[in-house]
Amino acid sequence: MASRSRGAANSAGGRELLSAGDVARTIARMAHQIIEKTTLDAEHKPPVVLLGIPTRGTSLAARLRERITEFSGVDVPAGALDITLYRDDLRRRPNRPLAEISLPETGIDEALVILVDDVLFSGRTIRAALDALRDHGRPSAVQLAVLVDRGHRELPIRADYVGKNVPTSRDEDVVVRLADVDGADGVVVRGGRR
């Protein structure tokens, strides 16, 4: 979490990891995996809720929702879960503005909540998200979907759905850009001291 960059839209430099086309294909593949693993198209489908972690997780969750509806015909509610107030590094970093929280009207009690984020790094964001979830209700189960898993976990947390596994060095930045936040899709790796 510490050096995970949610980089600026004008970051042209760096090694390309996923092109715009790759991002769209990856999201489609993850949607298929979610449908399969949660048996969303079965007769007794579980109440699945997608919760994105702002900013780009929210946008990813919305896109996953579209694909899932397209592939399975099932409309799953999507929302946003801001975890700023639950972070464990609040005292070490500059004050940050809070983002939107929007939970589906049906709530998350007894639902299968799938947390959605752009990059999985230390795992601390996800720990904070799990804490936040506990204050909002009691899901029957929680799963995790991430576009990029870059390793370097500091907590016993793993993703259920991974768009792409990328070995990185700690001082590199993985920059995810998504069309509705940054204007275009793409993932690049930048930096690293050498």
Added chain:
Amino acid sequence: MKHLLGTEGLSAKTATAVLNTADNLKRTLLGREVHKLPTLRGRTVVTMFYENSTRTRASFEIAGKWMSADVVNVSASGSSVGKGESLRDTALTLSAAGADCVVIRHPASGAAQRLAHWLHAEGTAVVNAGDGMHEHPTQALLDAATLRERLGPLDGRRVAIVGDVLHSRVARSNVHLLSTLGAEVVLVAPPTLLPVGVASWPVAVSHTLDAELPSLDAIMMLRVQAERMHGGFFPSAREYSITYGLSEARQAMLPEHAVVLHPGPMLRGMEIASAVADSPRAAITEQVHNGVHVRMAVLYHLLAGEEATP
């Protein structure tokens, strides 16, 4: 933001950031059974109240507790203040005992400023919860939050502040904050209840309430502060009430969308008619409700984030 001492000099950017945080906090907590966030765990907030207060003190205490801070209340009666300890010594004692933030209400104008000066080196944040006739910034912030909720952006809105402006720290704080946020403020009061130097404030001044009513988006009634009145400011309470009180007839002259605010405690029948205070356009209980979220936001901006650590 290191301390919150007043709204004079508070930038539009900072004020908006606090208001947005309050807004988000309110929505975060909406409909939740557990009104508790872990954000300020391990932080200690001390409230020092040298003057009576119900809502401000309770509101700060609830705000701190909902953010998981430890809140300790000190009041002038029942503490060493009664034995003659000075404000400075009391503050330094509390700071040495581990307070990360001191919330102070004091009858002397400028007390919070002095306190911030003494405590700055200790890294203790100071929040002014009302100092004499000077400022009460969190009240102004919660008024602004309530107005934003009812009216949307305050830019270009016309807000009247009516009554005892001279003794009112709420009026001073609102004048500065509302005009910073782009609202047009008009003070309506008898000449005896306007402070010297009001001409230099970013406001219009009027002495006739009826003339202002039709053009207002919001009207804020102030309490006549009998405890600070040591002279003849107006002939009689009854005359004041008739000239400057918000009666039902006057309420009917307000535009449909106009909001009625009162910082409380209200003197029903004096500055505001009971029926007006209970009408749907009065936002008085919303003000109190928003007060908690605004104070949570203030504590968040002061105590979370790296600048907050000494």
